[in-house]
Amino acid sequence: MAATPTYRLDPVHTRVLFAIEHAGFSNALGTVSGSEGEVSFDPADWAASRLDVRIPISRLDLGDAKWNQSALARNLLDGERFPEARFVSTSVEQIDETHARVKGDLTLRGVTREVVLEVKLNALKRHPLPPFRRTAGFSATATLSRRDFGITAWSSMIGDSVQLRIEAEAVRDRNAGDDEPSAAPVPPEPTDRSTP
Numbered sequence: 206m207a208a209t210p211t212y213r214l215d216p217v218h219t220r221v222l223f224a225i226e227h228a229g230f231s232n233a234l235g236t237v238s239g240s241e242g243e244v245s246f247d248p249a250d251w252a253a254s255r256l257d258v259r260i261p262i263s264r265l266d267l268g269d270a271k272w273n274q275s276a277l278a279r280n281l282l283d284g285e286r287f288p289e290a291r292f293v294s295t296s297v298e299q300i301d302e303t304h305a306r307v308k309g310d311l312t313l314r315g316v317t318r319e320v321v322l323e324v325k326l327n328a329l330k331r332h333p334l335p336p337f338r339r340t341a342g343f344s345a346t347a348t349l350s351r352r353d354f355g356i357t358a359w360s361s362m363i364g365d366s367v368q369l370r371i372e373a374e375a376v377r378d379r380n381a382g383d384d385e386p387s388a389a390p391v392p393p394e395p396t397d398r399s400t401p
Contacts, residue, residue, distance in 0.1 A: 209245040209253045212341050212375035216241050219373040221260060225351075226364025233363075235267040235276075242292075244375045246341055248329060251299035256292065256307060263288040280358040287314045295319075303327075307345070316354045322347045322371070332376070339377040346370050 216239045227233040242258035263284045267273050277284030294309035307322040327342040347369040351357075 209247045209250070209255070210339075211378040212244045212246060212339075213378060214240055214242045214244065214258065215340075215374045215376050219375075220371070222370040222372070224368040226366070228362050232368075233267060233272075235265055237262065237265050239264050240373070244341065246329075246375075248302075248326070251297050251305050254294070254297045254305075254307075256294040256297075256309065258292045260290040260292070261288065262290050262313075281356055283314055290314075292320065311349070313354045314356060318349070318353045320347055320349055338379075341375045343373045343375070344371065345373070 219240045221237040223235050224232040240260045245255040290313040292309050292311045294307050296308045298306045303326045305324045307324050310317050311320040322345045324345045329341045332340040349367050350365050
């Protein structure tokens with residue numbers, strides 16, 4: 206049986222977006238960029254897929270330096286002691302050709318809880334830019350409770366429910382026996398429009 210193809214997350218084009226209630230006035234929006242990890246994925250066998258991702262919590266950005274510092278303080282995310290979160294899938298349930306439900310263990314602030322991702326496959330094809338490697342693009346959503354991870358400070362100011370949206374691109378492993386060429390395709394020869 207052939208091994209499930211392995212892809213590596215592109216940290217430049219992978220981002221976690223989150224929203225959480227701010228004192229009932231609005232939803233605070235933030236991002237975490239630079240996630241890294243591996244995705245084993247075969248569109249013909251979603252159940253065999255595996256996901257192992259490391260999220261650099263220390264790169265959280267709420268759009269304001271002081272707000273970032275407060276969010277990473279010890280009584281909230283405790284970014285100094287726990288600069289990274291990790292998600293490891295435990296099961297993948299295919300819903301249709303482009304959608305799946307991914308269950309996994311999220312470790313955040315030293316606490317591990319199950320989180321369910323609703324995942325959409327956007328594309329699986331050779332990237333149009335160098336080095337032209339086969340690339341998988343995904344979008345995902347999830348909801349988690351910050352209390353589940355022991356983050357209970359400022360409950361009168363900060364909501365409990367955290368809405369997540371994830372945009373990710375994963376590139377085929379360089380060492381894989383990929384049938385997709387890694388070089389640029391040869392352009393067609395120009396048509397000679399000159400008259401005889």
